[in-house]
Amino acid sequence: xxxxxxxxxxxxxxxxxxxxxxxxxxxxxxxxxxxxxxxxxxxxxxxxxxxxxxxxxxxxxxxxxxxxxxxxxxxxxxxxxxxxxxxxxxxxxxxxxxxxxxxxxxxxxxxxxxxxxxxxxxxxxxxxxxxxxxxxxxxxxxxxxxxxxxxxxxxxxxxxxx
Amino acid sequence: xxxxxxxxxxxxxxxxxxxxxxxxxxxxxxxxxxxxxxxxxxxxxxxxxxxxxxxxxxxxxxxxxxxxxxxxxxxxxxxxxxxxxxxxxxxxxxxxxxxxxxxxxxxxxxxxxxxxxxxxxxxxxxxxxxxxxxxxxxxxxxxxxxxxxxxxxxxxxxxxxxxxxxxxxxxxxxxxxxxxxxxxxxxxxxxxx
Numbered sequence: 001x002x003x004x005x006x007x008x009x010x011x012x013x014x015x016x017x018x019x020x021x022x023x024x025x026x027x028x029x030x031x032x033x034x035x036x037x038x039x040x041x042x043x044x045x046x047x048x049x050x051x052x053x054x055x056x057x058x059x060x061x062x063x064x065x066x067x068x069x070x071x072x073x074x075x076x077x078x079x080x081x082x083x084x085x086x087x088x089x090x091x092x093x094x095x096x097x098x099x100x101x102x103x104x105x106x107x108x109x110x111x112x113x114x115x116x117x118x119x120x121x122x123x124x125x126x127x128x129x130x131x132x133x134x135x136x137x138x139x140x141x142x143x144x145x146x147x148x149x150x151x152x153x154x155x156x157x158x159x160x161x162x
Numbered sequence: 163x164x165x166x167x168x169x170x171x172x173x174x175x176x177x178x179x180x181x182x183x184x185x186x187x188x189x190x191x192x193x194x195x196x197x198x199x200x201x202x203x204x205x206x207x208x209x210x211x212x213x214x215x216x217x218x219x220x221x222x223x224x225x226x227x228x229x230x231x232x233x234x235x236x237x238x239x240x241x242x243x244x245x246x247x248x249x250x251x252x253x254x255x256x257x258x259x260x261x262x263x264x265x266x267x268x269x270x271x272x273x274x275x276x277x278x279x280x281x282x283x284x285x286x287x288x289x290x291x292x293x294x295x296x297x298x299x300x301x302x303x304x305x306x307x308x309x310x311x312x313x314x315x316x317x318x319x320x321x322x323x324x325x326x327x328x329x330x331x332x333x334x335x336x337x338x339x340x341x342x343x344x345x346x347x348x349x350x351x352x353x354x355x
Contacts, residue, residue, distance in 0.1 A: 008340075011336070011340045012321065012336035012339070012340065015339065015340060015343065045347045045351065046343065046347065048353065049343065049346055049347050049350060050315070052292065052296055052350055052353055053296060053315050053316075053346075055289065055292060055293045055296055056204060056293060056296050056297065056300065058199070058200035058203045058204060058212075059203065059209050061195060061196055061199050061213070062213055065195060065199075065213060065216070065217070066188075066191060066192075066195070068217060069191070069217050069220055069221065072217060072221055073221065073224055076221070076225075
């Protein structure tokens with residue numbers, strides 16, 4: 001097989017082999033490494049590096065990690081409604097207010113054009129007049145005229161002459 | 163426990179979280195909190211930041227519960243979120259904004275880990291120096307190489323899973339890892355002498 005270190009092929013297999021991870025080509029690699037100084041050097045330094053990296057320990061987790069997380073979750077959950085409402089206000093309420101205002105204007109305009117008249121209100125005067133006979137008006141006017149002239153007649157004729 | 167059974171268990175727990183079971187979320191948190199924080203700690207090399215990022219990871223998992231589908235390993239998803247957050251944090255350069263860095267010396271947690279039965283002060287100091295050099299060497303790696311090495315070394319992930327976490331091909335992961343280990347080997351070669 002080609003030397004993985006020199007050819008840069010199958011280096012992952014060599015890496016796994018050096019780190020003690022069994023692979024399909026482990027037996028083949030073992031035979032090669034036994035006879036290859038470059039791969040032996042690579043494996044030795046990889047093994048040393050691998051154990052050196054063990055020194056990089058992580059400190060223990062803070063005991064209040066869960067509590068802080070649950071507090072954040074709770075705060076976020078209680079804030080969800082606030083956010084929802086603010087979204088509603090911001091995204092829906094503004095256009096809704098504008099639409100409502102425009103709608104009111106339209107309705108107002110329509111009402112101005114055709115005013116609403118309730119049925120139980122008295123009929124308009126002109127409509128009632130249309131039922132009055134024109135002859136009655138003439139007769140009324142004649143009666144009034146007669147009434148106006150009546151005292152003159154009465155004053156010119158003495159009671160004795162009646 | 164077999165890997166498949168573990169995966170199934172995690173996904174099952176997450177599906178229960180989706181259905182409103184808070185206890186299942188607690189179980190997932192207890193199980194994966196440590197690995198996630200340790201991974202993030204090694205990525206950002208700051209315990210406070212690591213815990214803050216881990217909080218964000220679990221918060222995002224919780225937020226996504228309603229749309230969760232077990233299409234991938236739960237840990238792949240978890241580490242994908244964690245890696246994404248860590249890489250963003252590193253790229254944002256937040257570590258330079260007054261955060262307590264490991265450059266300034268060992269943290270309280272690390273000091274506690276030095277065994278009381280240490281043979282002598284010299285040994286303890288040498289170990290600490292070595293540890294610091296390892297930190298520097300890891301910090302010097304390009305971000306993706308760093309993430310790949312940490313998942314490979316400390317979380318024993320397969321190439322395929324690392325590839326899914328990093329969103330690249332398996333061969334790309336192998337190449338990343340080889341270059342990363344080569345870089346670490348050359349930086350830390352003097353330890354072997």
